[in-house]
Amino acid sequence: MSTLVGEGLTKTYGSGHTAVTAVADFDIALEAGEVVVLLGPSGSGKTTLISLLAGLLRPTAGTVRLNGEVFRADDPRAPTLRLRHVGFAFQTFNLLPTLSVLDNVALPLRLGGERRKPARRTAAQWLDAVGLDNRSTNYPRHLSGGEQQRVSLARALVGQPDIVLADEPTASLDTRTGAEITDLLTELTRQNHQACLIVTHDSRLADAADRLIHMNDGRQADPVASG
Numbered sequence: 001m002s003t004l005v006g007e008g009l010t011k012t013y014g015s016g017h018t019a020v021t022a023v024a025d026f027d028i029a030l031e032a033g034e035v036v037v038l039l040g041p042s043g044s045g046k047t048t049l050i051s052l053l054a055g056l057l058r059p060t061a062g063t064v065r066l067n068g069e070v071f072r073a074d075d076p077r078a079p080t081l082r083l084r085h086v087g088f089a090f091q092t093f094n095l096l097p098t099l100s101v102l103d104n105v106a107l108p109l110r111l112g113g114e115r116r117k118p119a120r121r122t123a124a125q126w127l128d129a130v131g132l133d134n135r136s137t138n139y140p141r142h143l144s145g146g147e148q149q150r151v152s153l154a155r156a157l158v159g160q161p162d163i164v165l166a167d168e169p170t171a172s173l174d175t176r177t178g179a180e181i182t183d184l185l186t187e188l189t190r191q192n193h194q195a196c197l198i199v200t201h202d203s204r205l206a207d208a209a210d211r212l213i214h215m216n217d218g219r220q221a222d223p224v225a226s227g
Ligand SMILES: Nc1ncnc2c1ncn2[C@@H]1O[C@H](COP(=O)(O)OP(=O)(O)O)[C@@H](O)[C@H]1O
Pocket: 013, 014, 020, 021, 022, 040, 041, 042, 043, 044, 045, 046, 047, 048, 049
């Protein structure tokens, strides 16, 4: 059984002559321990697809299955399921500026109802795993972009989700730092037997993939045809 499956996913924004179909009849299945890189140019529908898979956006058509069960964005249990099963990393890191590095990482556990002390203890272990154990009392503004992305990886992984979804995780970083972040993300998710989906416009990330998918105009594309 695949960890996360999208079947016939379609998303149309707006209606009438202004309608834009961002994702069109897209099938995708993510397996535990596997890194999938989805490569597509800007505007090809990557963020929309990841939002559909995460249950953050309701598809116009199609179904998402999480560990075999239908996962609907409008299900009242969706936020809890997402918190428990899905970790996120973003291009802009999305750290909370008013929380320390340690508390940013602990946040998913705190939202899941864990007490402060054990949540912080687990968070400290993940900060260690991303090489930032010495930064726990700093605030995000004290960190470089690469460090902030490491914190955001620790936060994505702290709850040991089944799936990690990364939207352009290297797009704000220089080449070398981006490569380090990609290595760290893929090593940790493989070690922890998680399904990992990285969506990006950067073809340099292709090497990180166990499986590469190309996307163009909302559809799976032939890599030759899409260049
Ligand atoms: N909230 C929205 N409302 C209307 N159109 C949108 C919205 N979000 C994205 N789009 C359009 O959908 C298409 C795909 O966008 P997006 O999923 O952000 O692609 P990517 O992440 O690959 O750049 C683009 O044409 C974009 O303009």
